[in-house]
Amino acid sequence: MPKGPKWKTAILMIASTLCLSGCVEARQLEKLGLITAVGYDLDGKNTIKGTVVVHKFDALAKNVTKVISVEAHTSKSLRQKQNLRSDQRLVSGQLRCVVYSKALAKKGIIQLVDTLNRDPNIGNMVYLMISEHDASSIINVGKKNVKLNLGTYLYNLIRQNVESEQMLSPTLQDFNHSYHDNGKDPVLPLLKLENGDVSVAGTALFKDDRLVGILPTNKLFFLKILAEKYKSGTEEFGFNREDFKSILKGNEGRSFRTVYNKLFLEIDNIRSHTKIKLVDKKNVRFRVEIKFASRLLETTEPLELGSAKNVKFIERQIEKKMEKEIHDLLIFFQKKGVDPVGIGNEYIAHIRGKKITPKEWRSIYKNAKFEVRVKNTIVKTGVID
Amino acid sequence: MEVNVKPRDGLQLHAFLLIFIVHSTQIGVGLVGLPRIVYLDAGHDGWISVFLAGVLGGVSLWFMVKMLGQYDSADLYGIHADVFGKWIGNFLSLMYMGYLAAAFFVIYINYIEIVQVWIFPNLPTWQLGLVLTLLSAYAVYGGIRVVVGTAFLSVMGTLWMVFVLFVPLKHSEINHIFPILDADIEQILKGAHNSSLSMMGMELVLFVYPYIKEKQKTQIFSQIGNAYTAFIFTLVTFVSIIYYAGGSLEQTIWPVISLFKIVRLPNLERFEIIAVSFWMLIIVPNLCIYLWAASKGFSRIFAGKQKWGLWILVSLIFVSSFFVKARYQMNLISDIIGKFGFYAAVCYPILLYFIVSAKNKYFRGKNNHAKGS
Numbered sequence: 001m002p003k004g005p006k007w008k009t010a011i012l013m014i015a016s017t018l019c020l021s022g023c024v025e026a027r028q029l030e031k032l033g034l035i036t037a038v039g040y041d042l043d044g045k046n047t048i049k050g051t052v053v054v055h056k057f058d059a060l061a062k063n064v065t066k067v068i069s070v071e072a073h074t075s076k077s078l079r080q081k082q083n084l085r086s087d088q089r090l091v092s093g094q095l096r097c098v099v100y101s102k103a104l105a106k107k108g109i110i111q112l113v114d115t116l117n118r119d120p121n122i123g124n125m126v127y128l129m130i131s132e133h134d135a136s137s138i139i140n141v142g143k144k145n146v147k148l149n150l151g152t153y154l155y156n157l158i159r160q161n162v163e164s165e166q167m168l169s170p171t172l173q174d175f176n177h178s179y180h181d182n183g184k185d186p187v188l189p190l191l192k193l194e195n196g197d198v199s200v201a202g203t204a205l206f207k208d209d210r211l212v213g214i215l216p217t218n219k220l221f222f223l224k225i226l227a228e229k230y231k232s233g234t235e236e237f238g239f240n241r242e243d244f245k246s247i248l249k250g251n252e253g254r255s256f257r258t259v260y261n262k263l264f265l266e267i268d269n270i271r272s273h274t275k276i277k278l279v280d281k282k283n284v285r286f287r288v289e290i291k292f293a294s295r296l297l298e299t300t301e302p303l304e305l306g307s308a309k310n311v312k313f314i315e316r317q318i319e320k321k322m323e324k325e326i327h328d329l330l331i332f333f334q335k336k337g338v339d340p341v342g343i344g345n346e347y348i349a350h351i352r353g354k355k356i357t358p359k360e361w362r363s364i365y366k367n368a369k370f371e372v373r374v375k376n377t378i379v380k381t382g383v384i385d
Numbered sequence: 386m387e388v389n390v391k392p393r394d395g396l397q398l399h400a401f402l403l404i405f406i407v408h409s410t411q412i413g414v415g416l417v418g419l420p421r422i423v424y425l426d427a428g429h430d431g432w433i434s435v436f437l438a439g440v441l442g443g444v445s446l447w448f449m450v451k452m453l454g455q456y457d458s459a460d461l462y463g464i465h466a467d468v469f470g471k472w473i474g475n476f477l478s479l480m481y482m483g484y485l486a487a488a489f490f491v492i493y494i495n496y497i498e499i500v501q502v503w504i505f506p507n508l509p510t511w512q513l514g515l516v517l518t519l520l521s522a523y524a525v526y527g528g529i530r531v532v533v534g535t536a537f538l539s540v541m542g543t544l545w546m547v548f549v550l551f552v553p554l555k556h557s558e559i560n561h562i563f564p565i566l567d568a569d570i571e572q573i574l575k576g577a578h579n580s581s582l583s584m585m586g587m588e589l590v591l592f593v594y595p596y597i598k599e600k601q602k603t604q605i606f607s608q609i610g611n612a613y614t615a616f617i618f619t620l621v622t623f624v625s626i627i628y629y630a631g632g633s634l635e636q637t638i639w640p641v642i643s644l645f646k647i648v649r650l651p652n653l654e655r656f657e658i659i660a661v662s663f664w665m666l667i668i669v670p671n672l673c674i675y676l677w678a679a680s681k682g683f684s685r686i687f688a689g690k691q692k693w694g695l696w697i698l699v700s701l702i703f704v705s706s707f708f709v710k711a712r713y714q715m716n717l718i719s720d721i722i723g724k725f726g727f728y729a730a731v732c733y734p735i736l737l738y739f740i741v742s743a744k745n746k747y748f749r750g751k752n753n754h755a756k757g758s
Contacts, residue, residue, distance in 0.1 A: 013523050017516050093655070120503045123655055124646035173556065173647055180632030181558070342558070349563035355428075 029057050033066070033088035036151020039099040039135030040075070040112055047071045048104065048112075050078035051136040053150045054090060069136055075115050093121045096155040098128050098172075099135040099191065102204070102211060110179070110209035116172055124173040127158045130204040130211065132192040141198055154198065158189060161200060165233050168203065168224060168340075179209060182358050183344020187223075190214060205338045208358075213336045222322070222329050225272050225290060226341045233269045234297060237321045238262040244317070247303050247310040266298035267318065270379060276346045284368040286343060288326065294318070295380040305381050319374045330370045339365060388463035389456060390595035390685075392529075398593070400602035402533050406674065407587055407610030409536040411442070412617065413671040414495040415583025415723075417664070419618060420625030420640045422583075427576030429561055429631070430568040432623040434576030438584050439615020441577065445731045446587045446611050448738040450604045453594045455745055461591040462685040464737070468744055475686050482686075484722075484729045485679035488585060489672055490702050491722045493517055494709050496668050499639060503661045514706050517665075518699045521672040525680060525695055529596050532677045536670040543667055546660070547617065550624050552648045557627040581727035583618065586671070587611055588730040592678040 033054040043049040051069040070081040083090050098116065100109050116122050131138045141150060161167040168174070170188045178186035185206050192201035203215040203223065215223060221235040241248075241263045270293040277287045296305070296314070304310050333339060344361045347368075356364075423431030456464065461481060465474035497513050524531050568576075590607050597603055625640045628647075637643050642664075648656035676698060683694025709715055 009526075010523070013519050016519060120657075123649070124643070125649055176633050177556075177558070177628075177630045180630035180634075180636075182631060184630075342560075345558060345560045349560040352564045352567055 027089075027091070031088055032057075033086050033090045034094040035090055035092045036094055036149060037097040037099065037139060037154055038075075038095065039101070039131070039139040040104055040109075041101045041135050042104040042107065043071050047073060048075075048078070049136065050075060050082065051139040052082055052090070053139055054086060054088070055094070055149055055151065056088065067139060069139075075112055091121070092119065094151075095122055095126055096151045097158070098126060099131050099138055099154070100128070101131050101133070101135040102190070104135075105130050105188075105204065105206075105211035108209045113172070113175060113179070113209070117176065122172075124171065126172045127155060127170050128172060128175050128188050129154070129158065129170060130188050130190045132190060132201055137193055138191055138198055141193070141196065154191075157198060157200070161189075165224065167200065167220070168227060178340070178342075179206075181342070181345060182356060183339065183346070183348045183361055184342040185338045185340050187215075187340045205333070205336060205340055207336070207338050212338060219325075219329055221269075222326050223340060225269070225292070226274055226276075226288070226326065226329070234266055235269075236264050236266045236298075237318060238264050239317060239321070241301075244301075244303070247313055248301060260300055264298075264300040265296065265314070265318070267294040267378070268297050269294055276341070276343060278347055278350045281350065284347070284364055286346070286368060286370050288330070288370060288372045290322070290326070290372070290374045292322070292374055292376045293379050294376060296378055311378055311381070315376045315378055318378075319376045322374045322376065323372045326372045326374070327370060330372070334365060334368065337362060337365070343368070388467040389458045390460055390463065391458060392596050396529060396596060397598040398530070398533055398596050400597050400599045400606045402537065403590065403593070403597065403603060403606040404610040404613070405536045405540045406533055406589060406593055407446075407607050408614050409539045409667070409670040410586030410589050410674050411584055411611070411614040413583070413586070413668050414492045414499070414664070415580075415585070416618065416621060417495075417499065417639045417641045419580055419583045420622045420629075421634055421637055422579050423576040423622060424626065424631070424634045426579055427568045427572045429563075429626050430566060430573055431576050431626060432562075432619050433566070434573050435580050435622045436615060436619045437573065437577040438580040439611065439618060441731060442584050442587050442615065443608060443611050445734055446590065446607055447604070449588070449590055449734045450594075450607060452734065452738040452741050453591065453603070454600075455741055458595040458600070460593075460595050460681075460685070462682055464591075464741065468737070468741055478682055478686050481729065482679045482682040484725060485675050485682075486698055486702065487722045488726060489521075489675040489679065489698075490705060491719050492668055492671050492675070493702060494706055494715055495719060496664065497706070498712070498715060499642070499661060499664070503639075503642065504658055510706055510709075511703075514703055517669075517672060518703050520669060521676050522695055522699050524669070524673040525677045526692070529593065529677065532670070532673045533593075535673050539666050539670045543663060546663065547620070549645065549648055549656075549660075550620065553624055553628040553644045556647060557624065558630075559627055561627045561631070562623070578727060579723070580618070581723060581731060584614070585723075585726040585730045586614075588734060589674055589678055591734065592681060 033056060035052050036055050037053040039051040041049040041051070049069060049071045051067060054066045054068065056066065066086070068082045068085050070078055070085070072078045072081055079090060079092070098112075100112065113128070116126065139150060158167065158170065162169045167189055168187055175186045175188065178184045185208070187206060188204045189200050190202040190204045191198055200217065202217050203220055204211050205213040205215055218235075221233050224233060239262060244263055272293070273291040275289045277289065279285050279287045303314070330341070333341065344365065347361065347364065348356050419435065420431065423434045427434045452464070453459065459467070462478045465478045468474065469477060493514065496517070497510050500513055501508055501510070524535055587607065590603070594600070594603060621641060625634060625644060628644060629637065629640060634640055642657050642660055645657040645660040650656065653659065676695065680691050680695040680698055683689050683697075684691040709718065
């Protein structure tokens, strides 16, 4: 046992440490309204309308969520005004989803994204999305449904699609990264109301922080192949029946009706590996090399898949089709002046000695040329031949 | 004043503890902002700057230990008195004490600011300040063994944080690092220079040396500590550069804490809050060891009690923290002390080594404190 006075100082110090650490402000869960989703709309020319979904922890309340909609110029003053209309203090620590209307996104959203970054209460994994019409209409879906917490619902909708790789991850972190990257532009999912349900209707392409174009859902497969390591996703390809005549199964007694005017193959991506190479610095020519392992899921007509030659034939056909699709997609991006693939990063990484500003890259990008080479292997054709 | 300090056996430390002393003192509040600072100077080659700074620290450390090796069991205060005599030597010692106290102060206000920004925006500075100063004063009260104990605990307790870096690695874009060596030498050296605030800490060897039991092993263990720091710092900078886009790294004040934002556990959404709290474990040994070294000066120079010096320093630091209010003031202070730290921790020991060697060579007969005379 230490001597008396020393012992006393020790106790005094520990006690004061404990007391002081209890000094911080307490927040009781029951007294808080947790914002789970926010929607921003352009209201007239000069104001934005903010709509929030607030989750309550009140066992007696019938409605677990509440929707508040107000107008202001900055998102923080929106919050203050929303607070005036709430019986609970609104906090944003549980924010999951932020929806911007398309009209607002066309004017630029960085002001509203910046405030999310600045606020240490908001995590980096918040999903950002764009709504085809009013953001408030999407937020208001939750109003009709008592049990539904829209914040969580939207969050799960996106997360489920991101995890099954149907969508590029639209987190705040990803948006920030692409926005600040000199050689890449951000993309966000586009939501639409369909028969009272929220659904994903495409991918919004951004040039800096402004929305400049929409990529339809069926092209997303190729963007994902280009932009990141991709391990799933399915895509259907349509071919002329004549091209496949040689490997069509003969109608031996049974007849298969030809339903469509074309022959469709559905393939599934097992793994893909994409390399974008700058092959010619002077003329800015890129070679996109894609190694692609796939699985044949469905054919609209019976094909003879038993022999290696036939499988090879299908592989080649798909390769050709993909090369064309991907090349078209790159040209489409180039025309729009957006670079969601990150081709600029590839370019900047190979240019020494000078710093390339985003503006310079945009003008270089306009004249870039692409060649696409796809190496497709059909590794499985399912349990039957 | 006695040049050599002869602590009794019970106070002596194993040499391997130097790994923890050096490493835990170097790693601190500076690391949190390091990637951004070097990025501003050296661009995407910042990690090379950090590595160079680590090498430079190692070189300086080598000179320090070589210099200490010329004495039996001296610390910097003793060497000052021996080389420069009573008046100039004590003046230099006072300056160095001032630097140590200033280093304490920088760590202290920077950490409080981080807590205020990230967790408790309404927390007054003095509350956390009181906790931190009392905590470190309490540790220093326990003497060198307790101080080194906190260093050991801190390194062991935060070892796991390195592995968290794998999470942001998954979201990173390796292309950002190319082309390697794009920045010119001047920029890279400037980055290395500016990371000195984060690299400060190896100079503490100058004060703990008398307490080391196996003095011949000082060199190897302190170098291991420095090398480990250099490795961690380079790794963190590298990950930050590939994880952040250039523009956002330039804007992020504490890139390392923002790195933790990406980590998300099922029952813990905001991992960075854990990281900020754990950072206290990292900075407490920093505070303790700087405070210990500075307050040691009182007993060495004035032959007073270390206890009094401790309380004088603690109250001075606590009061000064009231004068720092805005972020730009904090930046200014950190900058000045970081610059000063570069000279005090890196350049000065090398210079002193040559002075000591010259003195021992030419005035060997007169100097009856030096070894072998």
